[in-house]
Amino acid sequence: MTVPGSAVGGLNLLHRLDARVKIVGLVGFAVVVVTTPPQAAWAFVLYALTLVFLAALARLSPLAVGKRLLVIVPFVVVVAIFLPFFHPEGRVLVEWGPLRVTDRGALIFWNTAAKAVLSTWGMIILGLTTSFPELVNGLSDLRMPRVFVLTLSFMHRYSRLFLEESQSMRRAMASRNYNPRWLGQVPALGKMLGALFLRSYSRGERVYVAMVSRGYEGTFALNGRRRLRATDLAFAVFILGAAAVIRIVVAAGGF
Amino acid sequence: MSRAVSSGPVATLHAVSADTDVPAVLVQGLTFAYPDGTEVLRGIDLVVQRGESVALVGPNGAGKSTFLLHLNGILQGSGRISIFGLAVETKNLREVRRRVGLVFQDPEDQLFLGTVGQDVAFGPANLGLNEEEVSLRVEEALEAVGMLGSEEKCSHHLSFGQKKRVAVATVLSMRPDLLALDEPTSNLDPKSRRRLVQILAALPVTKIVVTHDLPLAFELCERTVILDGGRIVADGPTEQILLDERLLAMHDLELPYRFAPPTSHSCRASSRPG
Secondary structure (H helix, E strand, O other): OOOOOOOOOOOOOHHHHOHHHHHHHHHHHHHHHOOOOOOOOHHHHHHHHHHHHHHHHHOOOHHHHHHHHHHHHHHHHHHHHHHHHOOOOOEEEEEEEOEEEEHHHHHHHHHHHHHHHHHHHHHHHHHHOOHHHHHHHHHHHOOOHHHHHHHHHHHHHHHHHHHHHEEEEEEEHHHOOOOOOOOHHHHHHHHHHHHHHHHHHHHHHHHHHOOHHHHOOOOOOOOOOOOOOHHHHHHHHHHHHHOOOOOHHOOOOOO | OOOOOOOOOOOOOOHHOOOOOOOOOOEEEEEEOOOOOOOOEEEEEEEEEEEEEEEEEEOOOOHHHHHHHHOOOOOEEEEEEEEEEEEEHEEEEEHHHHHHEEEOHHHHOOOOOEEEEEHHHHHHOOOOHHHHHHHHHHHHHHOOOOOOOOOOOEEHHHHHHHHHHHHHHHHOOOOOEEEEOOOOOOOHHHHHHHHHHEEEEEEEOEEEOOOOOHHHHHHHEEEEEEEOOOEEEEEEEHHHHOOHHHHHHHHOOOOOOOOOOOOOOHHHHHHOOO
């Protein structure tokens, strides 16, 4: 899975950019991609080249990006499975009994697959070049509602602890020979989940008390806003500019 | 007893020390029961003078942690509490919480933001300080606990000892006048414990230390209070209380095996800054 903030070590141009321009740039890029009519196949090739350029600039390993791209496979496969059952108007490409794939259908598949790959790819570049705290700060600076920002931030902070707690409970159960083989042993698992919920709940209460003790009154600023540098602006101009130029040429019926 | 509430969120240390006749903590007849009726505190009277370091010891379930939560008004029982002359009641909570720095037992509860710097900045930012002042406070607090330079680190990447120290820094950045610590040395290895004790000893503020680590009381506090069954059952100089074996045994306490108390001279010396 693409975990934003899985950014590791390597500090190069893309990593150092302000999270805000990366968020705006890559989300904007995805929006432009999604609005491009699927017939303009060459446009998608150019979008892909733009992303290849960015990934190379960030020195991301193609394998790392490729592995993360696999998350979209289930969605694309679902579209592919249902295609033969709907019969969009158009020339029949393949026919097998009552099932047939038309060229309209194939276009729908191409449309979904290409856009899913490109927009996810952009998000992967964002995730691999931005640490989670930076990402959350960026979203906060971009005026994402406080509740969502805090939820994200707490999720990142406590997911690992939650995992550790559940692992230690699993170990405690295994140490007492709990090794569920039949249905009758399942209830213990339910109780473990219940206990895990209660633990998380009381941790939540303790964290809240710790917050209130330091003067929390319902709102707070995470970080001061930083000033954008020339490289940040250059990145925004590049990514949004590239997307816009390609899209405008498509709209004008170019090529 | 009443003291003018400072208008701004930040009362300077000088303004505070101006009226030295007011004790740091004044608790009278404090009782508290949880909503299910369990009585935890059954009439507590305690006065802590400015600059004192008091160890609060007692068996599990004695009400020690519950008592700490009353000092900054998280829990409000019946009875009277005032902190540096300021009554702990809803209208004063903001100032009370600035003055009382509560350090919880589990640093995971205290470090809830993405980075160390953000966590330490959380308190001062809530005080409404400007960015410059906040970063100054962060630097000052991290320096005091020997963690300067780790602002950008994620707290889950720190060692347990470092987490404990950063947890202390998160309240130091509010420049508290009273530090209330819940089990500061629990789960620490000897070296991290030693480091933390030195850091705490060097802080020139009033301290209330809840602990099962009785040697810590010798190291940090000239005075020890035993809480048992929601009541204060003993209160006096640390040596006198903790070397009284009968008293300790009565309240399910004991010094570590073969523990040799430090001479009163060295014990005092370690609790004084500079």
